[in-house]
Amino acid sequence: MGSETKRWLRMLMLAVVVAAVWAPLAFGQEEAAEEAVSNEMFTVNNTWMLVSTFLVFIMHLGFATLESGLTQAKNTVNILFKNTGVVAIGLLTYAICGFNLMYPGDFNIIAGGWFGFAGFGIGEAADYVAIEYAGGNYTYWTDFIFQAMFAATAATIVSGAVAERVKLSSFLIFTVLYVGLAYPIAGSWKWGGGWLADMGFYDFAGSTLVHSVGGWGALAFVLLLGPRTGKYTAAGIRAFEGHSMPLATIGVFLLWLGWFGFNGGSVLSADPELVSLVFVTTSLAAAAGVMSAMATTWIVQKKPDLSMVLNGSLAGLVGITAGADSVSVLSSIIIGGIAGVIVVFSVLMFDKLKLDDPVGALSVHLVCGIWGTLAVGIFGPDAITDQGIGAAIMIQAIGVVAYGIFSFIVAGAITLALKLTMGIRVHEEEEAIGLDISEHGMEAYGGFQIFASK
């Protein structure tokens, strides 16, 4: 062969190699440029996110029944009213401003990932070519409604802690401000891509962003509100019994059910491996919380207390929420198991501190929310940083403290302003006759005399 021929051959061989290597790459890039995933994958991802949405929705019925079950019958209408209102307020404020505060795009008000706002209202469908919006994981509408269902949770947690003595109108105004402004601004720091996201802070589904934010708000409100009349006296601590343990149990099971969407939907796609792992860690953490709370209450209180066991399952669920996708199965059992122990002692501790919390919201959502957030540093540090467990825990602690300071101050300021103006507490006589009659002019069990009189 002549030299020219050899040159041709070398060029051709090179072409073969290039073609073999490059063609699939080019093909792949073309695919990526066209659509991140197929329309089928987009549809199943989006469907799963909508299923998760209705699961998170039903958590609000869980909160309503849990709170009313664990409190006195004379305040039941008021509690159901609050919880219904909170859902409506959460959805509407999130549409008006919350969504665009939490996901501002760029932080156009305080740079560095602190505060941004993308404007009032939510867009129209035509603005968003559906599949490109989130790499084929969900539509703009799904993004909004899934996150909107989360929003009301922060105020619902407060609702439980302040039950049986809070003034309805003040609580509703608190809800508008705390859910409509404080929650999404705080949320933007991590889920909106702000400064805590940059730092590596990890909170998969909201042990801190949702549960402890609600818990800190509850703490601030309770401190300014004071305990129920007659709760802490010289004679000791009066136990106000819950008026319906079936309602409370229904509440806990519905919350557990909803958590499959709360955590499962936080995968933000229907990814089979991740969503199914989250189902396993979530379920086992809850189960471990039940068993460890059962053992703890049986030992500490001599008899196994149902409300402690119910709170044990919620403690496990709150505890696993920050790391449900990034800890091992065994770790999920340990995290949930420890949460179930913590919650029992925490409930007893808050009573010693004379912080009156009728449903144990501070213990479940604040204390176990903090525990769950730190637990990711211990059991799944790789999700946070490659600098080891110590650094991971430190980063998580910074997030916990940052959310604590912000939430406590904002909730305290709102509550204080309300206390100084319209008041945050019903009159003592109103508390005595119950908020159902005093605030709503009706009873929860109006037909009751019919069977009580027999």
Place this chain on the structure above:
Amino acid sequence: MGSETKRWLRMLMLAVVVAAVWAPLAFGQEEAAEEAVSNEMFTVNNTWMLVSTFLVFIMHLGFATLESGLTQAKNTVNILFKNTGVVAIGLLTYAICGFNLMYPGDFNIIAGGWFGFAGFGIGEAADYVAIEYAGGNYTYWTDFIFQAMFAATAATIVSGAVAERVKLSSFLIFTVLYVGLAYPIAGSWKWGGGWLADMGFYDFAGSTLVHSVGGWGALAFVLLLGPRTGKYTAAGIRAFEGHSMPLATIGVFLLWLGWFGFNGGSVLSADPELVSLVFVTTSLAAAAGVMSAMATTWIVQKKPDLSMVLNGSLAGLVGITAGADSVSVLSSIIIGGIAGVIVVFSVLMFDKLKLDDPVGALSVHLVCGIWGTLAVGIFGPDAITDQGIGAAIMIQAIGVVAYGIFSFIVAGAITLALKLTMGIRVHEEEEAIGLDISEHGMEAYGGFQIFASK
């Protein structure tokens, strides 16, 4: 002709033949390529429709708990019994004849889209090659069971309005006839492709076809049945208090939950953009209904009434049902908000008219069903006609009136026939001791004396 000319002619003739044969084939293939979906898309579509099916199913528990919560304890067993029976009757009659009356294929009995029947019973799987049945959206079985879950709703709405004095056996017979015959025949006019579909009448998920059909049936029955004994006296209107507001609240949340399937499933596929839009409009309409009913009851009745707020959410949901896929987000808030105002005044109005409706079914389902249907003409006229808002409202009004006349007359005829033969009302003593004892020989709260005696 020269040979060249002949060659030209032959080529042209060949072109005509090829075009005649090939064009439709090519067009058909193109259509098939566009319409026929992949097996994956078929599977996710069908899965979403089945999820919607179980969501609609749980609405029946919502109706059962709402109705029993808003009525007296002495009639609770009867109400739970009715609602359980209605679901069973709805499913079975829909299998026997309802499905084939509602979707008759061609209108073989009264032409012009008025009345058709495709025969008794539902087919066997082998008759239907699955993916072709509905363009890859769902199987024949899914089609049947999703629609069957809707069917019982019409009678459940009646159940609420006639509660606490209706005779059980007569109500069950009414249910068989109204759900098994009247509902599907009326439904065929629109969803079965009948004359109202031809006219452009729009009712996405059934503000009219389901809710107002149930509402008109309730109105006819209530007129023939009369109010509860002692309701309207010279001394004024007696308020029969609901015996359990927790049950009523559980009912409303379950209905809202189920509405995600009722409206979301009415997309008839898992189309991401449309289903997620429907989730948003449905949720925001319900939330707006809650808030506007809250404001209205607080102003009108001085104290915020929980049952009004609960009905406000249902009013918003019924209102958005006709146009959930074809109005803007802002419009959905307006539609739901107006429904929440309407329902409060409507409840007060029906009491002034001495039409006794223990649960407010007429206000929620009939009045807000009409409002929601007309609202599509106002806020989404393009879904109906390109002739402008006036024409759109007119078409919607024709549909509303047509369903009203048919439903009212048929329900009235059935009820009158029952009244003249076996009677439709329990004796006054039976009403006084309660339907639980008189109709069922048991109490809803039989274990009650144990804790009432302490």
Place this chain on the structure above:
Amino acid sequence: MGSETKRWLRMLMLAVVVAAVWAPLAFGQEEAAEEAVSNEMFTVNNTWMLVSTFLVFIMHLGFATLESGLTQAKNTVNILFKNTGVVAIGLLTYAICGFNLMYPGDFNIIAGGWFGFAGFGIGEAADYVAIEYAGGNYTYWTDFIFQAMFAATAATIVSGAVAERVKLSSFLIFTVLYVGLAYPIAGSWKWGGGWLADMGFYDFAGSTLVHSVGGWGALAFVLLLGPRTGKYTAAGIRAFEGHSMPLATIGVFLLWLGWFGFNGGSVLSADPELVSLVFVTTSLAAAAGVMSAMATTWIVQKKPDLSMVLNGSLAGLVGITAGADSVSVLSSIIIGGIAGVIVVFSVLMFDKLKLDDPVGALSVHLVCGIWGTLAVGIFGPDAITDQGIGAAIMIQAIGVVAYGIFSFIVAGAITLALKLTMGIRVHEEEEAIGLDISEHGMEAYGGFQIFASK
């Protein structure tokens, strides 16, 4: 260039073209050969299985509310506590050993499909390349969690039958052993690919493997436990009324809801035709059970008993569970209808036999579980064998008897051992004051005096 060179060049150029066209195709085909389904299909299949998982989860709330509703108020806390504990125990024991006993891979302890164990604990995600695990139907995690949700059911059934007199600690230990060991070992015979699977025994979703296994356990426990004090006396049979029919009704509707996942998920994929058929047969069997139980109770007991009708729906559901995927629609109505008749007479029969079962668990789960299993032989014999109906029924009967002997003996042995050591029954005074006070030191309706005192 010489002609040889040109030939080389042409061959090389051809090779380039062939490589560019063929390589990706070949690669794709190879992929297809390895993976049964596309990633999209895998995702929708897995999503449906997870939806089914949360549906089965909510059945446990259904069992809890049904059982507490049908029993006395003084034992409500205890019942709710048991049911919460059973879920937690079921999930944890299934993770520790149950899953690996039920699906041992090979039967390494007693060969021939009798007993195998794949080791303690469940694996880590990295061990399983997701899509290959089950032919693209679900992940390892989904497999585990779906089956784990089933596991607790066996003990929950026992819980209902032994309610109001069983000792809490003994029942919890029984649950650990029966759910953690007996249930999965028995299950391996069929679903784990053991000897009954080899024989052709058919039990689609567990009429026998779940329901009658629970039922036999209940029978053994009840025989050793005895009836509630005062149930069967010389004066006759005392009816202990259920204390809340709304709770019982909520329970039945939640169980029916969950059954869409129990049966629908047992398809083990989202296959459109099969899952939708299962929805239809399951719904119609339940509806037929309601109507036939209604007719039977109305005729036999003169007045229509709500608890009988509720049990009628469960009877239909248990009855269809074994063959929901393999009988016709008409057959499903017949199977459910017969189950609804059976359950009424069975409840009356067990009372005649002085086997005290407060919720009718023996009738619903044991008797109708057997009926449903045999019914597959009658209405869907082709799913079992091609040897005709007689052979099919015989194979089903062998399975029924095998599960009966094993479950009854194991449950009896566990219960007897507990009876001889720590006791299985509370003291008579404890039973009189109620298990809520005696076992838990709290009441279910603690706030009650507030409205009872008016």
